[in-house]
Amino acid sequence: MPKLSEDRIADVLALLDSRLSYRQIAKRTGLSIGSISNIRAQYRPDIENLPAGRPPVLSPADVRHAQRLICSSKADTATKATSILRNI
Structure with missing residues (x-):
C-alpha cells in the first residue's frame, strides 16, 4: 500500500482538530476509518475521543x-x- 502524502495527512489532522468523527473524515477524504485511526494514533495521541453512541x-x-x-x-x-x- 502506498504511503499517504503529507498533504492528505495534514487534511486529516485538520479535520481531527475540528472534532469531526472518523466517519465524517472518511467520507470527506476517501480514506478508511482504520487509516484515520492510525494517523490519529501517530500524530495526535493526546486528542480526546469523541463521545460514543447516540445522544x-x-x-x-x-x-x-x-x-x-x-x-x-x-x-x-x-x-x-x-x-x-x-x-x-
Whole structure:
C-alpha cells in the first residue's frame, strides 16, 4: 500500500482538530476509518475521543422534571410522565 502524502495527512489532522468523527473524515477524504485511526494514533495521541453512541433524548432538566412528577405523585407511571413532558 502506498504511503499517504503529507498533504492528505495534514487534511486529516485538520479535520481531527475540528472534532469531526472518523466517519465524517472518511467520507470527506476517501480514506478508511482504520487509516484515520492510525494517523490519529501517530500524530495526535493526546486528542480526546469523541463521545460514543447516540445522544440522549431527554435533557438533564427533562429527566429531573420527570423525577419530580413521579415523586410528587403527579404522574403514577413513566408513561404518564412522558405524556406530561410532551405537552410542555
